[in-house]
Amino acid sequence: METKFEFKEIQSRPERLAPGHRMCAGCGGTIAVRNVLKALHPGDKAVIGNATGCLEVSTFTYPYTAYEDSYIHNAFENAGATMSGVETAYNALKKRGRIKENYKFITFGGDGGTYDIGFQSLSGAMERGHDMVYVCYDNGAYMNTGIQRSSATPMYADTTTTPAGKCSAGKTQYRKDLAAIIAEHKVPYVGQTTFIGNMKDLYTKAEKAIYTPGPAFLNIMAPCPRGWRYDAPSIINICKLGVETCYWPLFEVIEGKWILSYEPKEKLPIEEFLKTQGRFKHLFKKENEHLIAEYQKEVDKRWEQLKERCGA
Amino acid sequence: MAIKERMSGNEAIAYAMKQINPDVMPAFPITPSTELPQMVSNYIANGEMDTEFIPVESEHSAMSAAIGASSAGARTMTATSSAGLAFMWEVLYVAASNRLPIAMAVVNRALSGPININCEHSDSMGARDSGWLQIYAENNQEAYDNFLQAYRIAEHKDVKLPIMICQDGFIISHGVQNIELLEDDKVKNFVGEYHPEHYLLKEDEVCSVGPYAITNFGMEGKKAQAHAMDSAKKVILDVAAEFEKVSGRKYGLYEGYELEDAEYVIVAIGSVCGTIKDAIDELRSQGVKAGLMKVRVFRPFPAEEFTDAIKGAKAVAIMDRAESYSSQGGPLGSELMAAMYRGHLKAEAINIVYGLCGRDVNVAEIREVYAQLKDIEKNGAAGREYQYLGLRD
Numbered sequence: 001m002e003t004k005f006e007f008k009e010i011q012s013r014p015e016r017l018a019p020g021h022r023m024c025a026g027c028g029g030t031i032a033v034r035n036v037l038k039a040l041h042p043g044d045k046a047v048i049g050n051a052t053g054c055l056e057v058s059t060f061t062y063p064y065t066a067y068e069d070s071y072i073h074n075a076f077e078n079a080g081a082t083m084s085g086v087e088t089a090y091n092a093l094k095k096r097g098r099i100k101e102n103y104k105f106i107t108f109g110g111d112g113g114t115y116d117i118g119f120q121s122l123s124g125a126m127e128r129g130h131d132m133v134y135v136c137y138d139n140g141a142y143m144n145t146g147i148q149r150s151s152a153t154p155m156y157a158d159t160t161t162t163p164a165g166k167c168s169a170g171k172t173q174y175r176k177d178l179a180a181i182i183a184e185h186k187v188p189y190v191g192q193t194t195f196i197g198n199m200k201d202l203y204t205k206a207e208k209a210i211y212t213p214g215p216a217f218l219n220i221m222a223p224c225p226r227g228w229r230y231d232a233p234s235i236i237n238i239c240k241l242g243v244e245t246c247y248w249p250l251f252e253v254i255e256g257k258w259i260l261s262y263e264p265k266e267k268l269p270i271e272e273f274l275k276t277q278g279r280f281k282h283l284f285k286k287e288n289e290h291l292i293a294e295y296q297k298e299v300d301k302r303w304e305q306l307k308e309r310c311g312a
Numbered sequence: 313m314a315i316k317e318r319m320s321g322n323e324a325i326a327y328a329m330k331q332i333n334p335d336v337m338p339a340f341p342i343t344p345s346t347e348l349p350q351m352v353s354n355y356i357a358n359g360e361m362d363t364e365f366i367p368v369e370s371e372h373s374a375m376s377a378a379i380g381a382s383s384a385g386a387r388t389m390t391a392t393s394s395a396g397l398a399f400m401w402e403v404l405y406v407a408a409s410n411r412l413p414i415a416m417a418v419v420n421r422a423l424s425g426p427i428n429i430n431c432e433h434s435d436s437m438g439a440r441d442s443g444w445l446q447i448y449a450e451n452n453q454e455a456y457d458n459f460l461q462a463y464r465i466a467e468h469k470d471v472k473l474p475i476m477i478c479q480d481g482f483i484i485s486h487g488v489q490n491i492e493l494l495e496d497d498k499v500k501n502f503v504g505e506y507h508p509e510h511y512l513l514k515e516d517e518v519c520s521v522g523p524y525a526i527t528n529f530g531m532e533g534k535k536a537q538a539h540a541m542d543s544a545k546k547v548i549l550d551v552a553a554e555f556e557k558v559s560g561r562k563y564g565l566y567e568g569y570e571l572e573d574a575e576y577v578i579v580a581i582g583s584v585c586g587t588i589k590d591a592i593d594e595l596r597s598q599g600v601k602a603g604l605m606k607v608r609v610f611r612p613f614p615a616e617e618f619t620d621a622i623k624g625a626k627a628v629a630i631m632d633r634a635e636s637y638s639s640q641g642g643p644l645g646s647e648l649m650a651a652m653y654r655g656h657l658k659a660e661a662i663n664i665v666y667g668l669c670g671r672d673v674n675v676a677e678i679r680e681v682y683a684q685l686k687d688i689e690k691n692g693a694a695g696r697e698y699q700y701l702g703l704r705d
Contacts, residue, residue: 073522081373085380124369
């Protein structure tokens with residue numbers, strides 16, 4: 001589908017996640033939500049869903065809600081199934097003439113609720129073909145419960161369940177490639193993005209995800225200042241380095257066709273990304289140099305595989 | 313004219329589902345409730361109903377999708393058994409606390425282990441504190457009739473709670489019996505249309521479901537649920553009275569069988585009550601004042617009505633088809649004994665666990681229970697307060 005990106009017009013659209021919620025300053029989660037919801041065309045109705053996590057407990061604390069649209073939170077592991085029920089109800093009520101207007105269905109989960117505990121529920125919803133968008137705001141750990149590792153946590157990250165210590169260099173495994181796994185469900189649209197430049201990449205992918213009929217999945221790297229340990233204002237720089245080092249490649253999969261959204265002119269070494277965050281601090285000790293070399297090898301391998309898939 | 317048929321309990325419930333034709337049904341197969349989504353799928357495939365069926369990938373997702381659909385404003389149903397109900401556990405509470413009138417056909421089956429597909433009430437009894445209404449059946453007719461009454465109770469403005477319509481696995485669900493069905497138009501008129509007050513897809517408002525509520529507000533939500541559960545008792549009776557008008561069949565919170573003047577009373581739930589009634593007929597012909605109080609409604613627990621019904625008894629045996637591993641007896645035993653204490657009943661009461669893992673119970677065994685009650689009246693219950701029926705030596 002064709003998308004048009006007019007920065008000023010888009011940024012002047014009313015916020016659908018109202019200010020006054022209780023998320024941290026510098027949180028990537030809210031940046032993801034606000035910008036995805038900006039991609040809803042003005043006037044279009046939507047139901048927003050949410051897995052349990054920081055986002056939910058901080059934006060819908062009874063008796064307040066930050067959402068301008070109808071919103072449902074059910075539990076941690078079932079955002080996919082829950083929204084599949086809402087979307088099916090919409091079809092049933094439409095069929096029976098009980099509602100007339102059109103709705104879009106967008107649900108948000110963190111990486112814990114998406115890659116791990118909600119994986120089955122997400123897979124089921126994608127496979128059944130519901131017309132909905134599942135957005136993972138991936139901050140690479142269970143941040144709401146206090147920075148425990150998930151299958152999205154990057155290798156060697158210091159988390160509270162993979163602490164770096166005398167006998168440990170943090171998480172031993174590389175992250176799960178969830179966008180690829182969902183793409184293998186052969187859904188019509190999958191996009192991976194983060195906060196780059198004027199958000200054009202995020203916006204256009206969100207718009208395609210929302211307005212492509214059928215199930216769509218968006219994976220958004222959304223840094224967490226508490227878990228990643230950086231100064232809030234540096235979030236945009238971190239995202240940029242994630243992309244320029246090819247740690248977090250930008251791509252989309254449209255009807256099974258893999259498309260690289262951006263290829264750095266000069267791929268930066270992975271330490272440029274790692275050194276911006278306290279969770280990788282231990283890697284910069286003299287005795288851990290070989291770990292960074294290993295990291296680079298893994299990033300390179302995955303980047304080459306992705307390029308091959310994209311025919312780039 | 314009512315339609316006379318022969319049907320299994322599952323066929324009867326599926327027929328009720330077809331007649332009600334709710335908006336959405338997410339479901340996942342598990343023995344012995346599997347036939348329900350199968351039969352509904354067949355009805356849909358043949359154009360006999362047009363409910364939107366969601367073939368979810370688990371029971372957890374069945375209940376999660378049911379919560380989504382019901383929140384969105386759809387009349388929603390599902391079905392499950394045993395491990396499937398256990399897998400839903402977490403979200404059962406979410407459905408109840410969000411005040412969603414989902415109807416679920418529960419075909420009672422033992423929880424593992426050992427893995428066992430036969431009848432036991434451990435599944436729904438385990439979920440007794442989840443905030444769902446629970447109504448039990450003795451046979452296929454009652455299962456059908458209860459399902460027809462389900463939405464009228466659950467959707468009532470004083471209730472707004474989800475409801476489990478329970479029937480014994482295999483014994484009722486697969487046993488074929490005679491049944492009287494209501495005509496489609498009678499069902500349609502009786503059940504009525506669903507017009508919720510607030511829902512996600514209400515076009516002139518936005519609605520938020522499932523908040524984070526902490527110390528300042530959470531407790532009032534729980535109290536409101538408890539209040540709704542309490543109000544449900546009257547609604548259940550009102551709906552039963554209306555149902556009697558269209559069906560000629562009478563329902564209450566319990567059914568008394570030879571109960572009025574009974575000296576020796578068994579209290580039980582489900583299909584075993586048929587066996588108990590046979591034993592009572594025999595004993596009555598021999599002059600023994602035996603009676604039965606069959607529990608129909610377990611949630612809410614009608615403590616006053618139950619104790620009032622058995623206040624004339626000299627000895628009572630409370631039968632549980634579920635263990636609760638409290639070392640004190642089963643769930644019906646604990647709750648009814650607590651109610652008897654509060655109601656100042658003086659009768660001796662014992663708690664009998666029976667029929668676990670589908671073990672059969674026969675008339676001779678029930679006769680023995682009545683004989684025990686007679687003996688207990690004279691010699692007291694000491695040492696017999698909590699016992700198993702029909703164990704191998």
